[in-house]
Amino acid sequence: MTRPRDFGFRIECFPTRTRTLPPATHTNAYALGGSEVLIVEPAPEDKTEQKAMIDWVQAMRRVGRRPLAIVITHHHPDHIGAAAVMQKELGLPLWAHAATQALMPHLSIDKSLVDGDRIVLDDPLQTWEVLHTPGHASGHLCLFERDLGVLLLGDMVATKSTILIEPSDGDMREYLKQLERLAALEARVGLPAHGEPIEQPSRFLRATHAHRMMRENKIIDVLRSTAAFVALDEMLALVYDDTSVVLWPLAKKSLLAHLEKLQAEGKVHGNNAGYYGWVGET
Incomplete structure (x- = not known):
């Protein structure tokens, strides 16, 4: 090198x-x-x-x-x-x-x-x-x-x-x-x-933003598809089904970061047991 x-x-x-x-x-x-x-x-x-x-x-x-x-x-x-x-x-x-x-x-x-x-x-x-x-x-x-x-x-x-x-x-x-x-x-x-x-880093930055939003939309789709609360690990498997399971421990942190964002926006509710449910648009 x-x-x-x-x-x-x-x-x-x-x-x-x-x-x-x-x-x-x-x-x-x-x-x-x-x-x-x-x-x-x-x-x-x-x-x-x-x-x-x-x-x-x-x-x-x-x-x-x-x-x-x-x-x-x-x-x-x-x-x-x-x-x-x-x-x-x-x-x-x-x-x-x-x-x-x-x-x-x-x-x-x-x-x-x-x-x-x-x-x-x-x-x-x-x-x-x-x-x-x-x-x-x-x-x-x-x-x-x-x-x-x-x-x-x-x-x-x-x-x-x-x-x-x-x-x-x-x-x-x-x-x-x-x-x-x-x-x-x-x-x-x-x-x-x-x-x-x-x-052309702007193109790369926008693509990164789009990838993150793709992942967030998958979270929303999972939560909207059921009236029940969804366990974090169950959601991980559905949202990161295109990702090697070897990377799931890191993916879980990103998933939590997205869920915190959605909670701050009033769209998702979570409890201390690690279950999450869809609230809706505010």
Whole structure:
């Protein structure tokens, strides 16, 4: 595997092995900028991979490039494994959203980023807009360089698999809203944390939204088809009948996220025993 990979636009990608969800095996770190550089996704826990990332950044310094900070897109382990080590070894500040900081008290976040912030890099001039895109994680961030049309997607989508929305910190309703927001940007290329660059990412984002809604409509069809309450595991088998049973434990989390959305919208009622029934449109 070649790394770093030069994507043009003074953007490099440095894939690192992480304990991410299969079938993905790596998390992509990115270096944005020319003489001034922003490092995104301090991902690996593995010490060899951490050293490789540190060596990559040090090599930038040796040729006169100046790393400014390390940006954390969100708090999941396959995105923060090297954060503390890189902060210490490289002397670089960590930047993240406040909601991410609240979930990582063991890390010292130097700057809280908010939606609408602009990170300006010099030579060549790049202006990266900070987009707070909760749904997959409450503090999730994307970055958008409007002139270049380049969108850093974090874990909003992946080319390797479907992104998991866990009810513990995820929010399906917010996630779908943010997919629509990102699609409306009409970026030229999308750079995910897992997988390959995405040409015409708006098309990919809309397809992801449509896939989620397909799954939600199957839930609605199951619940509408009976006057009785339906057990969660029974619903799982019906809604994910096109998915390998090996993936059902993960699918169950997504199912719960959809059910929480439908409950918040007043369309579904659930009880503590794990049974759900259709209420109707409100």
